[in-house]
Amino acid sequence: MKKLSLILCGLLILCSGPYFAMEDEVPSFHAYVDSDLCARLMLGPITTARVDCSVKTYKDGSNPVLVRLTDNTVFDVNKQKLLKDHVGGFGVAAGEVKVKSGTMKLNNFKPADRSEIPPGPEQRLLDVRTYTAKGSAELHEKIRHELAMIAYITTFDFISFSMVGNDVILSGWTVRDTNRSDAEYRVKRVPGVGTVVNNIEILPLGGADMEIRAAARTALQRNLSTYFWSNGSDIKIVVKNGTIILLGSVRTQQDSDIATIQCNSVSFVFHVFNLLRVTGPEQKQKEKDKG
Amino acid sequence: MIVTIAMMTGCSPAAETKPGVKQIAAGQKFSGFLKDYDALTPNPNLDGEALTFAAKDAKQNLRSYFAIIVDPVEVYVATDADVNQVSDDARIALTNYFQHALVGAVSDAFPVVDTPSPLTLRLRTALVGVDVGGQVSTGDVPSDAKPLQRALNIGKVGVEMELVDSKTGERIAAMVDRTNLGDGAEVGAKDFSRVQKFAAAREAFDEWALRVRTFLDSEHELKGEDAVLADRSYQPY
Numbered sequence: 001m002k003k004l005s006l007i008l009c010g011l012l013i014l015c016s017g018p019y020f021a022m023e024d025e026v027p028s029f030h031a032y033v034d035s036d037l038c039a040r041l042m043l044g045p046i047t048t049a050r051v052d053c054s055v056k057t058y059k060d061g062s063n064p065v066l067v068r069l070t071d072n073t074v075f076d077v078n079k080q081k082l083l084k085d086h087v088g089g090f091g092v093a094a095g096e097v098k099v100k101s102g103t104m105k106l107n108n109f110k111p112a113d114r115s116e117i118p119p120g121p122e123q124r125l126l127d128v129r130t131y132t133a134k135g136s137a138e139l140h141e142k143i144r145h146e147l148a149m150i151a152y153i154t155t156f157d158f159i160s161f162s163m164v165g166n167d168v169i170l171s172g173w174t175v176r177d178t179n180r181s182d183a184e185y186r187v188k189r190v191p192g193v194g195t196v197v198n199n200i201e202i203l204p205l206g207g208a209d210m211e212i213r214a215a216a217r218t219a220l221q222r223n224l225s226t227y228f229w230s231n232g233s234d235i236k237i238v239v240k241n242g243t244i245i246l247l248g249s250v251r252t253q254q255d256s257d258i259a260t261i262q263c264n265s266v267s268f269v270f271h272v273f274n275l276l277r278v279t280g281p282e283q284k285q286k287e288k289d290k291g
Numbered sequence: 292m293i294v295t296i297a298m299m300t301g302c303s304p305a306a307e308t309k310p311g312v313k314q315i316a317a318g319q320k321f322s323g324f325l326k327d328y329d330a331l332t333p334n335p336n337l338d339g340e341a342l343t344f345a346a347k348d349a350k351q352n353l354r355s356y357f358a359i360i361v362d363p364v365e366v367y368v369a370t371d372a373d374v375n376q377v378s379d380d381a382r383i384a385l386t387n388y389f390q391h392a393l394v395g396a397v398s399d400a401f402p403v404v405d406t407p408s409p410l411t412l413r414l415r416t417a418l419v420g421v422d423v424g425g426q427v428s429t430g431d432v433p434s435d436a437k438p439l440q441r442a443l444n445i446g447k448v449g450v451e452m453e454l455v456d457s458k459t460g461e462r463i464a465a466m467v468d469r470t471n472l473g474d475g476a477e478v479g480a481k482d483f484s485r486v487q488k489f490a491a492a493r494e495a496f497d498e499w500a501l502r503v504r505t506f507l508d509s510e511h512e513l514k515g516e517d518a519v520l521a522d523r524s525y526q527p528y
Contacts, residue, residue, distance in 0.1 A: 041528045148525035149518065151511040152400055154357055156410075160527040175357050178399040205358055207408050214409030221350070230349035231517045234524045249526065277526070 028094035030069045030112070030122050033086045035062035037245060037273060039074045040171045040199060043162035045128040046114075051088040058087040061243055061271045066093050066104060069122035072169050074199040075104035082109045090114055102199060130164055139192050143168060146186040152176050155228075156213050158236040158247045159183050159200055166194040173201050173238045173245075208268050209239045216244055216269075219262040224255055235259060235276065242270040251280030309374050311382055313367045315419065321467065322367040324417040324451045331467055336509035337502060339470030340449075345510050346463045353454070353464055353510045358411040359401035360457055364389045365417040369447065376423040381439045384481050388493070389418060392500035400507060407457035416452040416503075421445060427479040431488055437481040445473035445492055450499045466506055472498045 032046050038053040058064055064083040066075045069090075075097060077083065086109065095107040117123055124130050140163060147159055157179055159172040168187050174180055180200040187196050203209070216237050220228070227234040227250060238245040244263045250256050256276045263272045313322075321328050331342035346352045364386040368374055393416060394403055404411060424442030432438045449469040455462050473495035483489040513521050 043528075144525065144527060145522060147527070148522045149513055151508065151513055152357075153521070154354060156357065162527075176400060176402065181399070205402055205404055207406060210358070210408040210410055229517075229520055230352065231354045231513070232521050232524065247528070248524070275528070 027097070028092050028108075030117055031066040031075075031091060031093045032069060033083050033089055033091065033109075034065055034067050034074070035087060036065050036074075036076070036201075036240075037062040039065050039067050040173065040201065041160060041247075041275065043072065043160070043169050043171055043199075045130065046126050047128065055088040057273065060273065062273070066106075069117065069125055071121070071195075071197050072125060072164075072199070073099060073197050074102055074171070074201075076102060076201070077104045077106040079106045082106055086111050090117060102201060125164070136192075139163070139166065139190070142190050143187055143193070146190060147183055150179055150182050150186065152179055152182070153232075155217055155233045155235070155237055156203075156239065158238055158245075161187070166192055167196070168193055169197045169199060171199040173203050173240065175203050175205065177202060203238070203240055206241070208242060212242065212244065212266055212269055213237060213239045215266045216263050219266060220259060223258055223262050224250070227255075237263075242268060243273065244269055244271070245273045246276050249277040249279045251278070253278050309377065311366065311379070311386075312374055312377050313365065314372070314374055315367050315370050317370050319370075322417060322419040322451060324365060324367060324415075324419065325453055325465055325467070327462075328467065331465060334466075334506065334509070337468075337470075337505060339468070339502075341466060341468045341470060341502065341506070343467075343506055344462075344465045351456070351461070351463065353412075353507065356410050356412045356454075356456075356463065357401060358404045358408070359397060359454075360405060360407065360411060360413045361390060361394050361397075361403055362413060362415050364393075365415075366421055367417055367419040369420050369422045372422045376441050377421070377443065378440060380437075380481050381441065381443045381478065384439070384483055385418065385421070385443055385445075385478050388478075388484055389416070389496045389500070392496045393503060396497075396500035396504040397507065400504070400511075409458060411457040412454045412463060413457040413460075414452060414454055414503075416450065418445070419449045419451055420447045422447065424477045424479070432480045432486050436483075436486050439479055439481060442477040442479035445476050445478065445495060447471065448473050448495075450503075452503060464506075464510065466503065468499060468502055470499075470502070 034054045035058040037057045038050060042050050042053055064080050064087050066077060089111055091109050091111040093106060093109050096105040143161060157174040162169045170183055170187065180202060183200060184196055184198045187193055220235055234248050236247040238247060246259055246263065256274060256278055259276060260272055260274045263269060315322050330344040334341050334343040366382050366386060368377060422444040424444035427438040427442050429438055451467050453462055453465040473492060476491035476495050478489055478492045480486045480489060484493060
């Protein structure tokens with residue numbers, strides 16, 4: 001009798017294995033090797049522009065990460081050296097993933113050609129048409145508004161999103177756990193939204209990064225005060241391990257350049273990625289001339 | 292002269308009659324844990340008896356910070372309590388639990404760190420009005436819990452707290468919460484967090500901590516012009 005119970009228990013464990021493994025899996029999957037910066041901003045198909053972004057920003061100091069092709073989930077990996085020669089390319093990654101925290105203990109990475117990606121969801125997410133067929137403009141605006149209203153967002157957080165049909169991919173960086181979970185909660189409750197992939201990264205709060213944040217904000221407030229108000233700002237300052245990523249918008253190219261110069265003058269900054277959008281009449285005229 | 296002014300403002304400093312324990316001076320409206328009570332006003336976002344203050348300086352307000360250091364909680368015993376009956380074990384049990392509850396309540400909004408730095412607040416908190424309760428018999432607690440010699444009564448306890456800049460000490464926000472949540476509650480064991488008899492005390496501490504979080508949430512809520520600006524400026528990439 002005792003033997004029978006043991007056998008039954010063993011069978012039960014074997015059968016239920018995949019269900020237990022849903023959160024902390026040890027799988028292998030097809031992935032794109034991206035830079036942290038591009039993976040969290042250029043959500044969508046792997047175009048030539050995306051590959052260029054991955055390679056350039058990796059060379060400039062952004063960490064390599066894996067983007068799982070089935071659902072666009074971004075994973076920070078422990079063994080970055082396994083990826084360093086493959087940024088901008090594809091491969092099969094194996095290891096233990098934690099979807100909730102967006103991390104992976106990488107055991108192995110085998111490079112693969114794009115043509116080796118099997119048909120199905122992986123190929124679908126590589127296709128530009130998947131992203132151009134976005135959900136409705138109305139749904140997009142509702143999501144945008146929900147994310148704009150997150151109470152604890154500061155100058156040091158930036159959350160972005162993209163839509164694949166009615167499914168939403170959240171991305172960006174935050175200094176607070178609550179912003180990551182609140183963003184997902186708010187988007188999930190918007191009527192019409194399908195699945196939500198949460199790629200928002202929680203930033204480390206090391207002492208040096210804190211000093212950089214404070215100094216960069218002070219410098220920008222002093223020189224570009226028009227973009228700051230009491231409880232927020234048009235310019236977002238994301239700081240990660242000594243790197244500053246400037247996001248948001250300014251009116252002129254000159255203001256954008258001032259932002260770069262000011263942030264480069266902050267002590268202990270390794271690199272400044274200026275991704276500010278220039279939105280003033282000057283830029284609109286340029287775009288008009290181009291078009 | 293100084294004594295007269297202190298009496299008039301109702302905040303003469305409490306005397307530390309025993310290490311880690313201060314006693315509220317007779318006839319005082321407040322404990323004296325906060326240096327200044329003048330700026331505190333009733334807060335419509337909190338029910339019960341709570342007075343709060345939040346700096347409105349455009350460059351230095353609660354929204355200018357996002358990390359926090361949670362200081363050990365201080366204890367102020369009631370004016371007529373016998374301080375000598377407050378054992379170190381009892382004080383530590385009380386303050387550790389409340390500090391832990393505070394960390395739990397605020398940490399997802401304000402990541403907890405342990406060194407002062409820019410953008411980091413320091414949370415100072417005091418339990419005010421702690422009284423000495425009755426003797427605790429070993430039968431009151433399970434065999435694996437360590438009973439205190441004398442319980443601490445938190446029936447008339449209130450909470451005073453302030454958030455200061457961790458570098459400069461400048462006050463950014465403060466709160467005096469006199470909402471009576473611990474009516475009849477006592478702490479009678481060193482590890483009271485797992486003793487059913489002291490569940491009321493745990494609930495009171497947890498609730499006070501949540502009220503601190505509610506105060507922080509209400510100060511971060513986007514309203515009026517702030518909400519308009521936040522909505523207008525946000526464009527995903």
